[in-house]
Amino acid sequence: MGKMAKALGLGVKGSLSVHLDRLSLAGDLLHGTVVLSVTEPLDFTSLVLRICGKELLTWTEGGGQAAAVYLREHLHLDEEIVLSAEPQSCQPGEYVFPIYFQLADTLPNSFHISGRDAGVMCRIDASLSYSATAVMTVKGKFSADMEAKKQFVVQQPPIGQPVRSLENSTSTEIHMLRLMKKGTCNISAQLPSNVHVAGDVLLAQTRVQNDTSKDMKRLSIMLHEDVTVDLGTSNQKSEGTMCV
Structure with a gap:
């Protein structure tokens, strides 16, 4: 019912926000906070953070009526962190939940390219984006669940090879x-x-x-x-x- 109430704009008792470092290096410890701002007393059953790294590729082959559009997806990262597993009651105010997550050192760089051609593939649009989404399940038939999403950038550390002209x-x-x-x-x-x-x-x-x-x-x-x-x-x- 919480999702339906959210879709209808009913029972909104606060808001969530995710705060992360804008840039992270592969292999680093990702840290930040989830901030819960409560405007009316609420009870929630869980708060989780879903961390995702999705590569998305679309392209076109052929032209005119014979043109075909293709799509490929690949997940490089798909993890869920439990920030609060116990039911809690919150009075109006602000609550902070810390985030700590170890990024794998093999994660590829964030990127986005568009309008490229390669062989028979035309109008290529390719991206790899990382995001952290906080999801709170709120008690009550007419209480809306809360969700907040934050994008972040991942880069590989400097190679360390000598620079040459x-x-x-x-x-x-x-x-x-x-x-x-x-x-x-x-x-x-x-x-x-x-x-x-x-x-x-x-x-x-x-x-x-x-x-x-x-x-x-x-x-x-x-x-x-x-x-x-x-x-x-x-x-x-x-x-x-x-x-x-």
């Missing part, structure tokens, strides 16, 4: 009308580090040696993203590259 160069012969050789142009580019995180500004040092009789009009840099989708079988793996 990246450098590459290319050389091209310039021709006029594909017949007359006009000389050679050499271009090299260097990045100070091979490790970057989202939000970083990439600073590239470039060097141009133009041994031709033609002027260079512009120099541009493009960042390419490699996308690989592995659906778990050898014949269900698609790859693609796009300029971002």
